[in-house]
Amino acid sequence: xxxxxxxxxxxxxxxxGMPLEALRWPITPAGLHYLLVHYDIPSLEEHAxxxxxxxxxxxxxxxxxxxxxxxxxxxxxxxxxxxxxGRAQLTPRPLSQPWLVEAVGTAAWTGTQLxxxxxxxxxxxxxxELVFMGHDRGIEGDVDQRxxxxxxxxxxxxxxxxxxxxxxxxxxxxxxGFPLRLVVAGWYGMTNVKWLTSITAxxxxxTGYQQANAYRLRQDLDDPGTPLxxxxxxxxxxxxxxxxFLTRRRFVPMGRHLxxxxxxxxxxxxxxxxxxxxxxxxxxxxxxxxxxxxxxxxRRWSWVWDASEPGERVLQCRARxxxxxxxxxxxRWNAQGYAxxxxxxxxxxxxxxxxxxxx
Ligand SMILES: Nc1nc2c(c(=O)[nH]1)N[C@H]1C(S)=C(S)[C@@H](COP(=O)(O)O)O[C@H]1N2
Ligand SMILES: [Mo]
Numbered sequence: 001x002x003x004x005x006x007x008x009x010x011x012x013x014x015x016x017g018m019p020l021e022a023l024r025w026p027i028t029p030a031g032l033h034y035l036l037v038h039y040d041i042p043s044l045e046e047h048a049x050x051x052x053x054x055x056x057x058x059x060x061x062x063x064x065x066x067x068x069x070x071x072x073x074x075x076x077x078x079x080x081x082x083x084x085x086g087r088a089q090l091t092p093r094p095l096s097q098p099w100l101v102e103a104v105g106t107a108a109w110t111g112t113q114l115x116x117x118x119x120x121x122x123x124x125x126x127x128x129e130l131v132f133m134g135h136d137r138g139i140e141g142d143v144d145q146r147x148x149x150x151x152x153x154x155x156x157x158x159x160x161x162x163x164x165x166x167x168x169x170x171x172x173x174x175x176x177g178f179p180l181r182l183v184v185a186g187w188y189g190m191t192n193v194k195w196l197t198s199i200t201a202x203x204x205x206x207t208g209y210q211q212a213n214a215y216r217l218r219q220d221l222d223d224p225g226t227p228l229x230x231x232x233x234x235x236x237x238x239x240x241x242x243x244x245f246l247t248r249r250r251f252v253p254m255g256r257h258l259x260x261x262x263x264x265x266x267x268x269x270x271x272x273x274x275x276x277x278x279x280x281x282x283x284x285x286x287x288x289x290x291x292x293x294x295x296x297x298x299r300r301w302s303w304v305w306d307a308s309e310p311g312e313r314v315l316q317c318r319a320r321x322x323x324x325x326x327x328x329x330x331x332r333w334n335a336q337g338y339a340x341x342x343x344x345x346x347x348x349x350x351x352x353x354x355x356x357x358x359x
Pocket of ligand 2: 036
């Protein structure tokens with residue numbers, strides 16, 4: 001891999017991935033959940049904040065946090081993954097937050113469903129999209145902007161679209177969107193607008209930067225491309241054994257090892273996870289735990305590996321969802337480095353402990 005730039009390093013130290021050993025938890029503790037913040041984390045105070053719902057609606061609404069909390073509670077447990085996850089493994093590497101595979105986490109988001117709020121506001125019959133705007137402001141692609149994304153109406157009224165004020169049972173931490181964020185279960189991370197301050201009903205497609213320039217699959221920047229929506233399937237493994245501090249290369253003793261991890265897709269439930277211990281020449285179906293109630297909550301898999309010979313191995317895992325999406329072995333390149341769900345590779349050294357080194 002070409003050396004990362006200073007700008008990428010600075011982004012990588014502000015934002016962080018989920019350490020892969022956290023795949024062992026069904027719900028990712030807040031501090032281990034990945035984090036992606038385009039600009040600065042705003043310091044918002046509950047009493048000085050409100051959510052406005054306006055645009056092509058019969059009744060504009062202005063809701064305080066107390067009013068939102070007084071509405072019926074709804075929790076969605078969803079795996080959330082940044083659309084740029086896997087970007088750093090593309091060649092040439094699109095310059096942005098240089099994710100390897102760790103830009104993921106699963107949290108229980110509690111708030112109130114968006115649909116009844118929209119019903120109360122009364123959407124005009126020609127409304128096509130809802131625009132969700134965050135409080136955070138910055139400059140990107142020479143455009144001074146507040147972070148904003150839109151959703152088509154038929155997606156916005158889905159059961160698992162929530163105005164969330166809690167993460168894993170506690171108020172949202174500042175970095176994850178305090179006091180309120182949008183959560184659209186199953187969609188790539190960028191959809192889940194943090195520090196939400198306004199929702200605007202519009203009858204024309206929204207052309208803001210994060211919609212029309214970013215988060216599109218395209219081969220070059222002149223190509224309008226197609227917008228990213230739901231997460232493609234991915235299986236990840238909690239790397240076995242112990243790591244070397246600097247290289248993160250893994251060391252395991254000879255013998256049997258439980259390989260385990262989780263797999264998810266925003267399209268449908270995971271129906272197959274396969275494991276390879278010989279660099280992809282042969283694949284074995286893993287055991288799958290029960291799929292959680294919703295397809296977009298990751299599903300645990302496990303498989304016992306008998307490491308019978310010393311030497312170097314490459315462990316891999318790959319998932320297929322019930323909609324037929326699979327993971328490619330080699331990354332598929334696109335200009336901004338999105339949706340790279342190529343198969344994870346975990347190099348491991350199997351040690352013959354009788355021959356010396358003890359782990
Ligand atoms: N207001 C706002 N919302 C945002 C972002 C942001 O920078 N500002 N980043 C988006 C992106 S790209 C991702 S991947 C997710 C990350 O959510 P998390 O940091 O809670 O994991 O938030 C999304 N929502
Ligand atoms: Mo993201």
